[in-house]
Amino acid sequence: MTVFTNFEFFFRFFPIFLTAYYLFPKKWQNPLLFMGSMVFYSFGQIRFLPLLVGLVVLNYFFAYRIEGLGDSDLTKKRIDLAAIVLIDAGALILFKTLALTVDGSWLPLGISFYIFKMISFVADMYMGKITRKINFLSVAAYFTLFPQLTQGPIMRYDQAVFNKPRKFSLIKLEQGLEYFILGMSMKVLLADRIAILWNEISKIGYESISTSLAWMGAYGYTFELYFDFWGYSLMAAGLGMMLGFPFVENFHHPYASKNIAMFYRDWHMTLGSWFRDYIYIPLGGSRVSSICIVRNLLIVWAITGLWHGGTVNFLIWGLVLGLIIVLERFVIGGLLKKFPIIGRLEVLIIIPLTWVVFAISDLKELGIYFSRLFPFFGIGQTANPDDITKFMGIYGGYMAASVILLFPAVYRFFTEKQDRIFAVIQKTVIYVLFLVSLYYVSNGSSNPFIYFNF
Secondary structure, eight states: OOSSSSIIIIIIIIIHHHHHHHSSSSHHHHHHHHHHHHHHHHHHGGGEEEEHHHHHHHHHHHHHHHHTTTTHHHHHHHHHHHHHHHHHHHHHHHHHHHHHHHGGGGGGGHHHHHHHHHHHHHHHEEEEOOSOOOOHHHHHHHHHOOHHHHTTTOOOGEEEEEEEOOOOHHHHHHHHHHHHHHHIIIIIIIIIIHHHHHHHHHHOOOGSOOOOOOOHHHHHHHHHHHHHHHHHHHHHHHHHHHHOOOOOOOOOOOGGGHHHHHHHHSSSSSHHHHHHHIIIITTTSSSSSHHHHHHHHHHHHHHHHHHHHHSHHHHHHHHHHHHHHHHHHHHHHHHHHOOOHHHHHHHHHHHHHHHHHHOOOOHHHHHHHHHHHHHGGOSSSSSSSTTHHHHHHHHHHHHHHHHHHHHHHHHHHHHHHOOOOHHHHHHHHHHHHHHHHHHHHHTOOOOOOOGGOO
16 A cells, blocks of 8 residues: 555545544644554555654654754754764664665665655754754654655655644645646556566566667666656655645656756755755865865765665766766866757766666676667677567557656646646546556556665
8 A cells, every 4th residue: 555556545545544634623633644654654564663663753852852952062962963863874774784685675665765854854953944843743744744755755844834734725635636646647657668668678688689679778767767756756746735735846857957967956856955965065065175076976976876775786876977977067067058969968868878777786787788788899789680660669659658748848738727728628638647547557557666665
């Protein structure tokens, strides 16, 4: 049930929860959110529920101590902050290491996301960004808010409305439902369908595919990852809106960006801003010498890579992106301003290549895949030079639909207010997408979200 594209979730759990949420007295909203989130999490990994609750209690305790100290004892505040950050980071590293070395089942659901929420909350309390008095139930509801518990977005406490009752709104309910449907459609009708392409290429064996199919696979995985995670983010944001929270934007048309640095300001925005605010800026950010800026960027990108996974390919992925962003900033920045087309081509060509590094953990297999992408460095002719014809016939429509949805204007048609005639068309299309998505879900044609693995 922790997958939103699940009948149990959106036909049982969420309608029952939403009804109780707005029928009970408003003072019960935060307790209901916390209890509902515990039930939601229990359906996924009940054995790790004590870990989640324990970390909630510990982080609240340290935040409460820091709040109570005020400015009276900065040394004690620093000690408390350092202690809880070490506990949180230690728990994250421990379970990620166990999942990598012992068994993947040792990775608690959502730990990468709720740990980052906890660290940002205590750090904001230390820095005085949270000015209202906190209480346990509002903090616990924030840490465990079920639409964001398993994959984010990493909403900050000051963005949310936990300190006062949230009002029911038919407009927000409708808008939230429409965002949920758009996200589900991206996930079920695009990401899950294109995922089959990547799986089939993996089964064939990278050494046996043609160069054209290798490039199709790279773009296929690019679309799969994008619409899987953007779809999840829209679903989470829509659920949040139905519960009275503000819309949290996590993707802002990254493939329309002018360069790779801008791409990662628009991709997984809440994670990127977290790394900026709690790692990059404390290291000195951009207020230091050029050499130190390079150091800071590479440290942040190395940590970003390792956050996604402990295998070497994730570290390579992070460092390659860090180096590209350094080059854009210090070497080719002027060229990109003079010829913006270069930066756009960078995004559309280099980003899919980096996703191949992200996707393939075996370095030998990764090398073989790149030898198919660039056969003049590789293993010669493929055994199936015409394989692209077969796969384009099966997946070409999904690829074309993915390309069309990359254009911001297409997305805006679904989300912005239209005049009366276009509004009818807009809502008709959205609810047709919902029915088609339900059909695929009912036939067991939906996969777990990719970021469950991180």
